[in-house]
Amino acid sequence: MKLKNILLFLLLITINVSANEKFDKIINKAEYFENIDTNLAKLPKLNIRIENCYSFPYFHINEIQTKGNVKIYNDFLNGLKTANKCFSNSRSHNEIKIKYNELLTILLNNQEKILKCIIPQSNSVYAVASVRPGHKKDWVNDFFGLPTHPSILFHTNTIAGNFPLSMSEKDINEKRKEWGTKYKDLQIGPGLRNPDYTKIQNTSALVFHEMFHWPENFHNDKKSLDIVKLSEFCCFDNPGHSQNFRDAACNMLYDKKAWQPDLYKRLKYIKENKIFKKFKEINKHFDD
């Protein structure tokens, strides 16, 4: 074995061991949950604060919601466990492990991490994750209501697939006209379910997706495949996602050559095998 290979091998073992140790530590530390019945719940040993998530994941205007803290806590844990399984199996490779390890490091450091929920007036995004201050994309941090990094803002009325709260009487009448006899007996109004909107089904996938943005993983990166979406599509179950598309996502996620550190070789391989194009196709499918 050449020296370079030996070093690489040792690095891989180190990353594996430390990822496993970190994961176990996080699960242990997550056992302590404070103020579960309030609007400011805490996981003190991980310095995670859960703000205003009583309506997580699905706000509905006619319901009193109180179970949000427990739900978001379970989604946080289940999302991490699902990803851990997916990233430590035999098909996984170094580049995924490095990225995943960075997330575990953030979760274990002393900095406060904030998961915050709001019920937006108008539906723009399902959720948004903060970016490290000073990063070229740190304009994201100006998103209304998003706390200081590392943080996530969840829009519970949007996640539920509801009509926006800003809906006026005029909007309601227009919708009725537009729909005609479609959904004839359906109640239309702010904060009520709009069957034409997507309701996010797998909310542990959503929580993990957003957290995985923290170590500077972005969508539409021209130099790398989208590790956030590919992990979500490959690792998590979602009703309505076909097995073929899920397999295709896993093939991209686990394709070592598409993640090789040498940028020139990586992009050449991605281009020759039309991988960006293949990604766009599955992304379109998952968005529907």
Ligand SMILES: [Zn+2]
């Ligand atoms: Zn995203």
